[in-house]
Amino acid sequence: MESSVNLQHYNSITGLLIGQVTDKDHCTGCTVVLAEAGAVAGVDVRGGAPGTHGTDALRPENLVDRVHAVVLTGGSAYGLASVRGVMEYLRERNCGFVTGYGIVPIVVGAVVFDLALNRHRVLPDASMGYRACEQAVDNRVAQGNAGAGTGSTVGKLFGIERAMKGGQGFSSFENSRGLQIWTLAVVNAFGDVRSRANGQLLAGARSPDGQGFADAGKCLRELEVLRGFAAGNTVLGVVATNARFDKAGATRIAQMAQAGISRVVVPAHTLYDGDTVFALCTGEYTGVEVSVVGALAADLMAEAVINGVIHAQSIGGLPAHRDFQVKGV
Secondary structure (H helix, E strand, O other): OOOOEEEEEOOOOOOOEEEEEEEOOOOEEEEEEEEEEEEEEEEEEOOOOOOEEOHHHHOOOOOOOOEEEEEEEOOHHHHHHHHHHHHHHHHHOOOOEEEEOEEEOOEEEEEOOOOOOOOOOOOOOHHHHHHHHHOOEOOEEEEEOOHHHOOOEEOOOOOHHHOEEOEEEEEEEEOOOOOEEEEEEEEEOOOEEEOOOOOOEEEOOEOOOOOOEOOHHHHHHHOOOOOOOOOOEEEEEEEEEEEOOOHHHHHHHHHHHHHHHHHHEEOOOOOOEOOEEEEEEEEEEOOOOHHHHHHHHHHHHHHHHHHHHHOOOOEOOEOOHHHHHHOOO
């Protein structure tokens, strides 16, 4: 039987680990990026319906200058309980912000709404966050129905009944001088996902008979109200680089990386999406401009979004990209 995930190997950035827990029985999961020694971080929240934890700490004018983990989780707001397990894992390893009263790990995170496929309401919790940390490795990540992408869906212009399967995707880059960048995306978009090369629909809202694409971009020209269809959407992302930047630079990278989402998701950044991108900078590589890293991050984020849908598999009665490929659509 074909595996429901694609295992992507990559050149790891020193100090960063990725782990995930996949609950296929309940169509949910949790993905954690660990930075036990700390990494300078920024964030950009572009969607109108975000579910986040700790993002205010990343504002450039605020005190905390680095984080120790980023949590991406299913379960909507309930899934933020997984943050506690990540904090406990880090506390046990003495990783965190030093206070006069012990270590406090700085953990940020964001959620996707996957409750439509989670029929039994078994949700990500502290235990799942802890287990995701235990599974963290530095040179491979699962794609498709994995981690926070397990219950993700796309193309919800006409509701979940005509949607398709989303997922978790990854893309990475290293140049000849040692600059490293990777992106991780959890694709649970309201909009359709299209090819960068030719605009071909890869996954999205389906026609009334379920056998073809409705094409959200064209349908929007005849719609004026979306409220009856739109609920529970988000693309989450993490950009990581070994380049050295301060919090303002990391924030700019996160902002520029959001462009990668809008290149392949139509429509993107709606009032009904919670699109949120974090950026992590570990600081070994110097001399590169922030605009260069941001531009590369946008390209990689677009690739990660596409990888999330092309590696997904049908679940909960919703077809995936590969099912339409078999039918020649």
